[in-house]
Amino acid sequence: MPVSLPSRPHRVLLALGLASLLAACGKGDAEGGKGGKGGQPPATVSTLQVQPVRWSDELKALGTANARESVTITASVSQTIASVEFDSGDYVKQGQPLVTLVQGQQTANVAQAQAQLRNAEQLYERSRKLADQQLIARADLDTQRSALEAARAQVATQRATVADRVIRAPFAGVLGLRLVSAGSLVTPGTPITTLDDVSTIKLDFTFPEAALSQLALGQRVNARSEAWPGETFVGTVASIDSRVDPVSRAVTVRAEIPNADGRLRPGMLLDVGVERAARNTLAIPELALQQNGTVSSVYRVEAGDQVKEVPVKIGSRRFGEVEIVSGLKAGDRIVVEGTVKLRDGAKIKDVGANAATGEAPDAAPQGAGAEGTRPAKGG
Structure with a gap:
């Protein structure tokens, strides 16, 4: 059987009636929600009272x-390596030989210098005896003395060149990787190993x-x-x-x-x-901290069981706690759990207040920073 639809004027009146009804319902909800009167019940939360604690942390x-001590072992002269007397990773003492360079010519120079020294010593001894007998002038004796000293210096110089051909550990320590082998030609600055x-x-x-x-x-x-x-x-x-x-x-x-x-x-x-040295400071559970970008805040309980969102400056963190540098004072009561349901000025119902900072009643963690030990209930 066909159904007759309302005429156009009737449809307009019907739409206006529905709009009025919806507006009246919305107005009633808004009025009931103001101040928590006749609207949403107080949010169920747990709180704690902030107290100073002994705080020790690290930078x-x-x-x-x-x-x-650390050094790269190198040669001071250009010469071929005669023998390598260490291996990678060896522990060596100060002065221990590491590498010996070819030193045949230098050894011969030492022998020559020593022969010249012996000759200078004999000449000086003769001149001294003649000077004692006043058979030669004192100036001649001084000349022989100078020649003797020069011969001694020449021996020392040649011995130093031989010593330069033996590379020793400048201090005790552990050697690194061996970078040379016997027969290698090294020059000043060539790395041999590290110490x-x-x-x-x-x-x-x-x-x-x-x-x-x-x-x-x-x-x-x-x-x-x-x-x-x-x-x-x-x-x-x-x-x-x-x-x-x-x-x-x-x-x-x-x-x-x-x-x-x-x-x-x-x-x-x-x-x-x-x-850092231990100090007294205010600390709260990270669970109570609200983070909005770079701004940190907590919900502080005001008179009449209302909460106020207050910004805080935080310091260091440890084991689920965070240090409060400013924004709170000792004795303030803050919301620890149930913050996700709150807004500034909301009413609350406290179901587990604690007087010790850093402890909250057993509940499922909410929000960031919930790591650490689970707190125990208290009153």
Whole structure:
């Protein structure tokens, strides 16, 4: 059976009636939502009261390991290698021979100089006896004395040329890779090997100039390497550069780390933590922190169980906690869990208030920074 549709005037009246009904419903919802009266119930949250805590943390940086002493062994003259007396990775003592160069001509020159010295000594001895008998002038004796001293100097010179043909370790340490073989021709500057004293590692790293007031000689340094996961190498700050780099505005710090077992090697990249002195500060769980771009904030509980979003300046972090530098004071109560449901001025219902900072009731973590130990309930 065909259905008759309303006429055009009736359809217009029907549309106007529906629009009025929807507007009335929307107005009622808006009025009910204002101030939480007759609208949404208070948000269920848990809070804590902010209190000062004892805080100890580290200044973080990346550092490069350097040997206590390090040198590239080279020759000082041009000559062929007669023998190599070390192998890669050997530990050598100070003064130990490493390479001997061909020295036949130099050895012959020493023998010649020694023969001239003996002759000069004999001539001088005769001249001295004749001078004692006043058979020659004193000037002749002085001439022979000068000749004798020149002969002695010539012997010393020739012996030095022989010594230059034996390359020795300038200090005790570990040798690097051997880069030459017997029969190789070396010239001044030709690398033969490297020598590193790694009994102590010098660890260099940089901090922004703003950290200068927090650095001091003797501070404990904890260094960690990916080569030795889970291990910490402990040292102390040995020196702080007297200048700040005018380009990077950073200051270089050097720490010394004992390395008797030789596990740390020059050139390694290490994670560095310089321990700062313990201090009293305000800290809150990272769970309570709201992050909007570079702006950090928390919800502070005001009178009448309303919350206010207040900006805060944060410092360092540790184990699920964050240091509050400014924006809060001791005794303030903040929302820890349930922040995702809040807005500025919202009403709340606290179901698990805590009086100790850094602890919150058991609940599923919300938001960023939820790592660390699960807090315990308290009242």
